[in-house]
Amino acid sequence: MATAKKKAGAKSPERRSADKRVRDLAMLLQETGLSEIEIEERGTRIRVVAAGHAGAPGAATGAAPVAVAPVAAAAEGQPATADEATGSHPGTLLSPMVGTAFVATEPGADPFVRVGDQVNAGQTVLIIEAMKVMNSIPAPKAGKVIEIMISDAEPVEFGQPLLVIE
Amino acid sequence: MATAKKKAGAKSPERRSADKRVRDLAMLLQETGLSEIEIEERGTRIRVVAAGHAGAPGAATGAAPVAVAPVAAAAEGQPATADEATGSHPGTLLSPMVGTAFVATEPGADPFVRVGDQVNAGQTVLIIEAMKVMNSIPAPKAGKVIEIMISDAEPVEFGQPLLVIE
């Protein structure tokens, strides 16, 4: 999910190594007097923001990590955070629940919708699985799908932008 | 001394009673939603300022006392704090030491200077006793005494405004 700090399944050794790197970057930040450093290396993207530039103390330890997310997630086409995306377009469909989003009935099958498709109000555009139940997510209105923010089998949280219908 | 929170010799029962009053006022402040209350009663002046209106945490406990000073001190003609007075007039003479200021050679004797007097540079305008030693305080320049901020036998701290020569 876009605003989760780490993807499900992040393993401890990776996290430890990332933590160490963050600590190094935090010191570098202090040393250079920069307000922010973003770095992407060995499959991990780390962004550190100096205290005073982040929103709240929890987010900063002197200079501390605000986001440590595997690059994979970013590379799959979801650079926008929920906050940025929400409100960016009135036709954004937000997830009504926590679960795992599926773009097709089964792996390899045709997706319910593709970017550019015309959809009718009520037409199933996605499925979200929560507690072993498959929930069809209908299009709230008729229109053209101009963006799909999630990929198949991706965990989504409440309120997360899924796709945009114009 | 003007910025000391209590005068030397304040006794515990008085302090306890003042503390209690402050607590009551603090609650009144919260109740009324006012930002500041100043009250003068039974010889004590208390000012409470709500948090968010004071300069530093130490000065406020939710809403808390910032100044508890006997009215006597205020009534003796020194409403100005050092901060306000310093810089208010370029001819202000600041105390060069901690001690007890005397305006005359002995109790009842004529004062060294009165408001309105012309003084010469180097002329003794006050005496400050520190560690049993009487230190003459000379006028830094010639001019007219336009204000005397301290009274006889008053304790003064470093940097406290004593008088103004114009």
Add this chain to the structure above:
Amino acid sequence: MFEKILIANRGEIALRIHRACREMGIATVAVHSTADENAMHVRLADESVCIGPPPAADSYLNIPAIISAAEVTGADAIHPGYGFLSENARFADIVAEHSITFIGPTAEHIRLMGDKIAAKETAKRLGIPVVPGSEGSIDSLAEAEKIADAIGYPVIVKAASGGGGRGMKVVRTPDELGPAMSAAGTEAKAAFGDDTLYLEKFLERPRHIEFQVLGDMHGNTVHLGERDCSLQRRHQKILEEAPSPALNDKERERMGGIVAKAISKLGYIGLGTVEFLYENGEFYFIEMNTRLQVEHPVTEMITGLDLVREQIRVATGAKLPFRQKDIKFRGHAIECRINAEDPLTFAPSPGKIAEYHPPGGLDVRVDSALYAGYTVPPYYDSLISKLIVRGTNRNECLLRLRRSLEEYVIGGIKTTIPLHQLLIGNDDFVNGAYNINWLEAFLRDHEG
């Protein structure tokens, strides 16, 4: 040991649980409503998942959303904190069905203690003293007189279907009993359509004293002493202390022993609290809380134990690392609950924290998720901070509490800090001479 724990709660207790996990090397998942996306524990947790909109029913009480969040993040265990789903047996069942560990007792024990009548019967069976009274309904004045004589006056006549004070009459002498039963029966019949009555001993000025217990899966149970939580307003605890000013070491050991033995017989696993009314040297069971409590830090301060850590450990199946004889009580501790409320009217005061500066120094602990710039949302409980102070003895503890309250700055909203300052300046409180009715009388006096 667990790899990842989902914290199904918010506010200071979510941060408290996160800290325990972090100190045990366990990753944390914060689940939160849209109102809490900037909460401290959300920012500190290893992962966070938004589970719903502000109303608790749609987020913190939303079982499918919480279970889904645990599944998508791969959490091994769920810690429910206090309130919300912490004493929901169905939730504990569902968590177990999903092969996730519920950090708390079995659903069966939650269910048992959640039923007031079953809980009282169980307590009695296990040797825990309960309020004496009629076993069931009373059918005649003669029967009522016999029972009242046996348990001693004053007694209280209660309607079985009653509530909200209706159908309740206090009886101080035998000749008042007949009229009281008539009146209560009539009132109950009118209000609830049922005039079934029962009778219990009436406690005039009891204290609220509770014993903390902890059991593992291997039959070991210890008690961690008592907490005195008599300072209450509308059944909400305001300030708690340990040990109780009313108990001596012998009473503590005797009653703690009875409680630990009973809970051991029950086969109870995890943290629990057995609550009593205490009057004239006698304890009367009220209920058992089958979860971590708000006031657990006072016990931590005098025992040196981390109760959340121990709770997590026993949930993994680990044995308790200590026996009863290893538990030593050290000094005195008091917790002040600081709420975002007017200190006298208790009107809620949510809003933005303009300034925040907690007290520091020796034996001063602050459990709070506040920070400067944080906005206290209006949707949830008003508890925003717990100030917990220890001293070598009660007097040192009180003086340390005084100076800590003086240093504590929470600007921008009203808080109950001024109320605590009034309390610690009051002679009755300083002398430990209070009971569960005392605080409300104190507040009435202060208003008048």
Add this chain to the structure above:
Amino acid sequence: MFEKILIANRGEIALRIHRACREMGIATVAVHSTADENAMHVRLADESVCIGPPPAADSYLNIPAIISAAEVTGADAIHPGYGFLSENARFADIVAEHSITFIGPTAEHIRLMGDKIAAKETAKRLGIPVVPGSEGSIDSLAEAEKIADAIGYPVIVKAASGGGGRGMKVVRTPDELGPAMSAAGTEAKAAFGDDTLYLEKFLERPRHIEFQVLGDMHGNTVHLGERDCSLQRRHQKILEEAPSPALNDKERERMGGIVAKAISKLGYIGLGTVEFLYENGEFYFIEMNTRLQVEHPVTEMITGLDLVREQIRVATGAKLPFRQKDIKFRGHAIECRINAEDPLTFAPSPGKIAEYHPPGGLDVRVDSALYAGYTVPPYYDSLISKLIVRGTNRNECLLRLRRSLEEYVIGGIKTTIPLHQLLIGNDDFVNGAYNINWLEAFLRDHEG
């Protein structure tokens, strides 16, 4: 008991002393320079007196100003804190001449321990082990060889007038002794005009271990265990812990007993610290500090005692309320000194604190006079906060320290928090495998 104490110090220790006084019901007088008028302890103290301009020589070291401030405010006693006038025997004398109590040992003991040679001789006389070496100057190679054989190699040849490393030679084998003496003598003659030499055992990788002692005026002296302060940079302690990872209970008891007995023989009153180098199971006296130390909280955390309170109590003439057998060590504590400095270059970083949020929770203590909006002045020591954490054992303590450092926010200036985060992630430190040379090597490695 004192009615009013003047605190002749600034920063976190002035606040620490204010807190102890406030908790004892003693009024406080804060004296401060013009640079510190907004300091936390000045705002919290009952009275405050500005005693001079920013330079310490004109304010915090200005004896007449401090005495005058005590006189005009009517203070009964002066607490000197650490640094500044705390080990100035003349100040202690002057305070006494003004019939004010100096909270510390007698001027005589301060003077004695302030003279390095007299201190070493005194320690030796009292049965405290010292670094073995020549009694005075060595006059011939034969004499030097004899002494070196007796104490064992390596030894170090030092110029009596030396300093700054000049006129010092480490000698590892007997055949190096003659050349080393010639070289050291020549160097010393050139640098100091005096080629007098002496000889001492050379310690290669010692730890710095110090014992805390406390004595009253009635002949009672206890030791409160040791602190390991081996993590130093340019002789400045960075992090301290208790107990030392290098000592076991038996060694602690043995050495603590020797120290307590010696200090009792001396008739020492108040708090004091006897510092040792420790290598291969042997202790070697360095010096005795006759004052409260920066790192006293680690001892407080594991003993449960308030050392400033005890220090004030014994200064009034009160008896110690405990004996050696009552002192119990409970768990493990670590203190991180947080300085307003670059974490690697140690360049000072004074300035305005934009954000301040200290960590909270169980067994986490912060001693700091910082607040959001405060400006760290450039005139004084860079120590701005002490984070002290306790755990049931060293491992728990380290994990709690890690999460506390993660939560600590000091914005607007550079601090040494990132250095402490590096340290607690280092295997040598985690294993307790360090000595007084370790930190500087670690810093060199980290830079390279």
